[in-house]
Amino acid sequence: MTAETQPRRLRADAARNRRLLLDTAAATFAEYGTEVSIAEIARRAGLGKGTVFRHFANKDELIAAIVCDQLDRLSAAGTALLDAVDPTSALLEFMTLGVEVQSRDRSVCEAGVSIGVGDPGIQAATDRLFGTAEALTERARRQGGIRDDVTGQDVILLLRGAYQAAAPLARTVPELWRRYLAVIADGLLSTTAAPLPRPASTRPRPTDRNDGMPHG
Amino acid sequence: MTAETQPRRLRADAARNRRLLLDTAAATFAEYGTEVSIAEIARRAGLGKGTVFRHFANKDELIAAIVCDQLDRLSAAGTALLDAVDPTSALLEFMTLGVEVQSRDRSVCEAGVSIGVGDPGIQAATDRLFGTAEALTERARRQGGIRDDVTGQDVILLLRGAYQAAAPLARTVPELWRRYLAVIADGLLSTTAAPLPRPASTRPRPTDRNDGMPHG
DNA sequence: CTACAACCGGACCGAGCGGTCAGGTTGATA
């Protein structure tokens, strides 16, 4: 996707190595997280360390390329779900996909930490994902399937929460997240319950003092 | 608590410095997480780096001392709540306290990652906390206030999830976790909902193949 | 007051990190 943004066409071996690096780094980050050293990734790819920095200015750029790809895939899946017949179960399906992405790829979850402040590319991909989530949530809300004060942002953040709740035991109980996602889903579905605590709004209401958030 | 376990009495200045180090490290880890260097902590305490390693064999031991203290405080608060009149709201109160501990102290949350495999001291403190949570959950379960398949372990893990869901925006919306704790609480309260997905049991049922967990 | 063990400080060590660069290698072009 972002591969062809190169100003000039790459030489055949260079293009091959770039792909190889992207794949190797993705697999390695997915398994061990983004703390793996560049040297280790180069070693696994059977290339020199310098080659990595020829293709990516620095480590963050490499991480961003991979994480953005994952986030955009999830966004795309979410967009496809906008056509589903049942909006509420589409939303649940989306959340399930979201947790699966994380449990398959540690780097995605780690990148989420930088939602507030981080790489601009990841920031943009996150915004896109928020948009998709909001659209899905909107549909479910209109249907009356979920509480009417849930936002797309809530959905994304809670989906991360479900994964991270189960993370400490992920090695021994790999699918524990399904349990916690079910709890959270139930919490979102219960339309009869009392309204959620205030700090909800994606854009700050003018009257409120501290509940607001940056971006819109 | 763990302070008097020393084999011999400390010299006055040594005891003072130990306290100072513990307090400084706790405050620093709380604010910046456990990645802060030992040198930085020593600097803040106005002591030499060597002094830190005189009192704690290595960095992990220092972290463990502080995190265990926090976990035990939470355990104690939970134990006190066992006497509350309403078991269900006592459980919710406990969960609120748990998230507050984390949002006040980043190191506690980070330590949770090592629930599966980590420092034996933290492991023990975690087990104690699980016990307290289980007792509180048991009462609420008996009362019928929450679903009957929720365990103490679920409560602890979900409480971490609530914090981590809100964490990315914690700087700009400090109390967002209340919102997500409310969602999770609703999910736990809904006694009418379908039973939670399987991987629940604290001890593996003999018939199940992979749902089990280590320890009991 | 003396003497000494306990204690303190910070220079020092080795390992590992992200990132650079000179020099050898190779794919495209004509």
Added chain:
DNA sequence: TATCAACCTGACCGCTCGGTCCGGTTGTAG
């Protein structure tokens, strides 16, 4: 096939980290 820019490599750099160690300092027991 000859040429050369693009490419690859791994030694190297500067930095930070956890942890060690020894010479100087200080609390305290007798």
